Amino acid sequence: MSSSRTTVHFVPDALAYLAGGWSVERELSDGGHTGSFTGRAQFHVGDTNGEWLHVEEGVVEWGGATRNAGRTLRMLPLPDGTAEVSFADGRPFHLLDLRxxxxxxxxxxxxxxxxxxxxxxxxxxxxxRWAVRGPAKDQLLTSVYRRIRA
Known part of the structure; x- marks a missing residue:
C-alpha cells in the first residue's frame, strides 16, 4: 500500500477532494490481537466559520465482540489547499497536505x-495507515477509503 512504487494522485485542495461520502474498511492490530472496522465516512462543511467535519460511523469487531463505533474530527481549510485537523473537542491533531x-x-x-x-x-x-508506538501501545490501523457514488 505505501510502497515507493505506488502511483499517487496529486490533490491541490484536500477538503475539496475529500468532500462527500466514503466507505471505510479498516484492519486493526494491537499487540498480536486483530480486529476490523467497517463503515462510512462523511466529509462536509460543519458550520458557518468554514470548518469541516469528518464523521465516521460503523461497526468494529474486536476480541470476539461486535459493536457500533464512530468518531468525529474537525478540519479547518487553509488557503494553500491543506487543512488543520483537530479532535472533536478542539485539541490539535495534525496537518493534512495531500498536494x-x-x-x-x-x-x-x-x-x-x-x-x-x-x-x-x-x-x-x-x-x-496509523502506526502507534508507546510504552503500552503497539498498534497498526490500516484503512481503505473508497468514494461512494450517488
Missing part, C-alpha cells in the same frame, strides 16, 4: 507517538 498525493502526519500524545501515512491512489480511493 503531492502522499502525506505523513505525526501526533505525540503523552508517551505515545502516532504516525499516519495518507496515500491518495485515485480520485476515488485513498489509504491511511
Amino acid at each position: 503531492r498525493g502522499r502525506w505523513t502526519a505525526v501526533h505525540q500524545c503523552a508517551a505515545d507517538r502516532y504516525e499516519g501515512t495518507f496515500t491518495v491512489l485515485s480520485p476515488d480511493e485513498w489509504h491511511l
Whole structure:
C-alpha cells in the first residue's frame, strides 16, 4: 500500500477532494490481537466559520465482540489547499497536505507517538495507515477509503 512504487494522485485542495461520502474498511492490530472496522465516512462543511467535519460511523469487531463505533474530527481549510485537523473537542491533531498525493502526519500524545501515512491512489480511493508506538501501545490501523457514488 505505501510502497515507493505506488502511483499517487496529486490533490491541490484536500477538503475539496475529500468532500462527500466514503466507505471505510479498516484492519486493526494491537499487540498480536486483530480486529476490523467497517463503515462510512462523511466529509462536509460543519458550520458557518468554514470548518469541516469528518464523521465516521460503523461497526468494529474486536476480541470476539461486535459493536457500533464512530468518531468525529474537525478540519479547518487553509488557503494553500491543506487543512488543520483537530479532535472533536478542539485539541490539535495534525496537518493534512495531500498536494503531492502522499502525506505523513505525526501526533505525540503523552508517551505515545502516532504516525499516519495518507496515500491518495485515485480520485476515488485513498489509504491511511496509523502506526502507534508507546510504552503500552503497539498498534497498526490500516484503512481503505473508497468514494461512494450517488
